[in-house]
Amino acid sequence: MGTSTAIRVENLSKTFDTAAVLHDLSLDVRAGELLALLGPSGSGKTTLLRIIAGLDFPDRGRIIFGSDDATQLPVQERAVGFVFQHYALFKHMSVAENIAYGLNARKRSERPAKAEIKRRVGDLLDLIKLSGFADRYPSQLSGGQRQRIALARALAVEPRVLLLDEPFGALDAQVRKDLRRWLREIHDRTGQTTIFVTHDQDEALELSDRVAVLSKGRLEQIGTPDEVQENPVSSTVLKFLGDTIEVEAIVQGGEVRVNGRLTPVKAPNGLVGPVKLYARPWQLQFAEPDQAHLEGSVRSSYRSQGRQRIEVDRPEGKTVVVEASDSGRVAAGRHVGLKIIGGYVFKD
Amino acid sequence: MSSAVAIRPPARPDRAESVVTEGRAVRWGLTGIAILFLALFLVLPLVTVFIQAFAKGWSAYFAAFQEADARSAIRLTLLVAAIAVPFNLVFGVSAAWAIAKFEFRGKNLLVTLIDLPFSVSPVVSGLIYVLVFGSQGLIGPWLIENDIQVIFAVPGIVLATIFVTFPFIARQLIPLMQEQGTAEEEAALTLGASGWHAFRTVTLPNIRWGLLYSVLLCNARAMGEFGAVSVVSGHIRGLTNTLPLHVEILYNEYNFVASFAVASLLAGLALVTLVIKSLLEWRYSADIAAGARRH
Numbered sequence: 001m002g003t004s005t006a007i008r009v010e011n012l013s014k015t016f017d018t019a020a021v022l023h024d025l026s027l028d029v030r031a032g033e034l035l036a037l038l039g040p041s042g043s044g045k046t047t048l049l050r051i052i053a054g055l056d057f058p059d060r061g062r063i064i065f066g067s068d069d070a071t072q073l074p075v076q077e078r079a080v081g082f083v084f085q086h087y088a089l090f091k092h093m094s095v096a097e098n099i100a101y102g103l104n105a106r107k108r109s110e111r112p113a114k115a116e117i118k119r120r121v122g123d124l125l126d127l128i129k130l131s132g133f134a135d136r137y138p139s140q141l142s143g144g145q146r147q148r149i150a151l152a153r154a155l156a157v158e159p160r161v162l163l164l165d166e167p168f169g170a171l172d173a174q175v176r177k178d179l180r181r182w183l184r185e186i187h188d189r190t191g192q193t194t195i196f197v198t199h200d201q202d203e204a205l206e207l208s209d210r211v212a213v214l215s216k217g218r219l220e221q222i223g224t225p226d227e228v229q230e231n232p233v234s235s236t237v238l239k240f241l242g243d244t245i246e247v248e249a250i251v252q253g254g255e256v257r258v259n260g261r262l263t264p265v266k267a268p269n270g271l272v273g274p275v276k277l278y279a280r281p282w283q284l285q286f287a288e289p290d291q292a293h294l295e296g297s298v299r300s301s302y303r304s305q306g307r308q309r310i311e312v313d314r315p316e317g318k319t320v321v322v323e324a325s326d327s328g329r330v331a332a333g334r335h336v337g338l339k340i341i342g343g344y345v346f347k348d
Numbered sequence: 349m350s351s352a353v354a355i356r357p358p359a360r361p362d363r364a365e366s367v368v369t370e371g372r373a374v375r376w377g378l379t380g381i382a383i384l385f386l387a388l389f390l391v392l393p394l395v396t397v398f399i400q401a402f403a404k405g406w407s408a409y410f411a412a413f414q415e416a417d418a419r420s421a422i423r424l425t426l427l428v429a430a431i432a433v434p435f436n437l438v439f440g441v442s443a444a445w446a447i448a449k450f451e452f453r454g455k456n457l458l459v460t461l462i463d464l465p466f467s468v469s470p471v472v473s474g475l476i477y478v479l480v481f482g483s484q485g486l487i488g489p490w491l492i493e494n495d496i497q498v499i500f501a502v503p504g505i506v507l508a509t510i511f512v513t514f515p516f517i518a519r520q521l522i523p524l525m526q527e528q529g530t531a532e533e534e535a536a537l538t539l540g541a542s543g544w545h546a547f548r549t550v551t552l553p554n555i556r557w558g559l560l561y562s563v564l565l566c567n568a569r570a571m572g573e574f575g576a577v578s579v580v581s582g583h584i585r586g587l588t589n590t591l592p593l594h595v596e597i598l599y600n601e602y603n604f605v606a607s608f609a610v611a612s613l614l615a616g617l618a619l620v621t622l623v624i625k626s627l628l629e630w631r632y633s634a635d636i637a638a639g640a641r642r643h
Contacts, residue, residue: 153535
């Protein structure tokens with residue numbers, strides 16, 4: 001993975017009708033990296049991707065490819081490969097014609113010879129492991145196969161950057177998993193700078209070199225999957241990356257207390273008074289009442305793959321979820337104490 | 349706990365029919381009424397046209413087409429269709445493209461305007477042109493000064509025909525193109541294709557059967573239009589008579605054989621159109637009908 005910047009997004013703002021979808025968003029994409037744009041629907045991630053592609057234009061801000069300002073460059077001249085959620089294959093063309101489309105669309109002087117195009121299509125079909133499919137039509141292929149063809153079609157023009165808009169969104173769970181692994185392999189082999197949009201945390205964390213978490217048109221955090229998971233910068237990032245428990249807490253002298261009892265969580269500098277403490281389900285443990293931060297009665301539990309998740313109703317009326325290794329069923333209605341062994345407190 | 353209830357296979361209906369179907373008598377009755385209706389109002393008149401046309405034999409039939417006025421009517425009808433159909437083809441495709449693929453102010457108004465010729469009586473359509481281009485009309489005096497004749501001449505007939513057949517192609521293509529969305533065009537653009545190249549290689553092939561279908565209907569109407577053309581034509585024999593107008597003139601002169609012979613030509617055109625239309629619908633229904641997802 002290189003460290004030079006392939007694409008720089010500077011202070012991008014975009015408004016549709018009256019709704020702002022991007023607010024002053026800046027972001028660097030490194031050459032050769034696989035970057036995930038992660039966010040809930042309406043976070044502006046697809047709009048950002050389309051602006052990078054040149055399919056949409058920003059109200060303010062700039063897009064810089066390498067050292068060139070590409071903000072006003074038409075889509076045809078940006079040399080991006082775009083893969084759509086619903087494939088957008090050309091229905092009336094064979095697989096080979098689809099893949100060759102970008103090469104055939106070039107001006108005569110820049111167009112490779114027929115034999116060269118054929119060779120390149122063959123190579124790409126090998127790469128996506130669909131060698132025997134050159135003469136098929138999109139309607140004869142499964143969803144996963146279509147998306148692979150769409151990727152080969154985008155790669156055929158040797159793009160500067162590959163942009164994928166929810167590429168696995170329309171596929172079923174098993175195919176998604178296979179394709180994720182496969183996309184990672186292709187990326188490792190080609191070293192192609194790639195940005196993909198997803199609302200699926202697992203997909204982003206499993207696939208990408210870095211994750212950019214977007215919320216309401218702003219960049220919340222960007223970092224490696226480990227960084228964003230271990231050091232989320234806001235409750236928004238934390239909540240979006242997985243199940244979160246919220247507990248009332250008090251900060252005093254840098255220490256965080258819940259129900260008067262000290263927790264191992266450290267508060268950021270300068271924070272004093274009542275706050276929210278956020279924890280993952282596995283950052284709660286069952287404990288004796290004299291060591292517990294919280295108490296409640298077990299509402300329900302289920303066990304799966306060596307783990308168990310237990311829902312506990314707290315007297316205040318809120319329910320928290322505890323995840324622990326499976327040590328036998330916990331009876332519903334049992335009164336339990338819970339100890340906080342980790343968590344986060346944010347300034348916002 | 350043991351159950352004493354005997355498990356019985358569910359009663360299987362003997363008939364292979366769907367549960368929503370009606371009884372035999374009702375079905376035959378309804379079908380019969382429909383066929384009777386069709387025979388009375390469609391087949392019988394059509395057969396009459398041909399019987400009347402051949403009432404005095406083949407030679408009388410063909411003699412009707414030997415006449416100079418008849419020939420000029422055929423020529424004029426072909427000419428009008430040859431101008432009106434390509435015009436509406438270009439307009440229809442452009443309008444459908446703009447409406448289906450872009451957002452702009454006044455889009456709803458444009459859609460309503462395209463529908464206007466469907467809701468206005470053809471006679472009124474013709475009158476509008478007389479009021480605008482006629483000698484007493486808005487720009488009539490200017491036209492006379494410059495020696496341009498629109499009304500009671502070929503330009504007026506072409507204009508009226510274009511107006512009446514305006515919605516045919518656009519109306520057919522708008523839902524089709526809307527249903528297809530813009531993703532394929534966007535894909536083509538990101539692959540480096542120019543807008544025109546994308547239109548030619550992606551948009552046009554996607555709408556080709558719907559387009560052919562609507563051109564066919566547009567052509568049938570352009571050749572058969574009577575009302576609007578009748579108002580602007582002035583019925584000058586050999587000059588401004590189209591086929592439908594010629595049929596009327598011959599009929600009013602009690603020249604039934606010639607009248608029905610010329611009418612049979614139009615009826616034949618209708619039949620050919622119908623056959624090609626059915627073939628297209630049968631073969632490419634999915635490409636013609638919007639709303640059916642195709643992948």
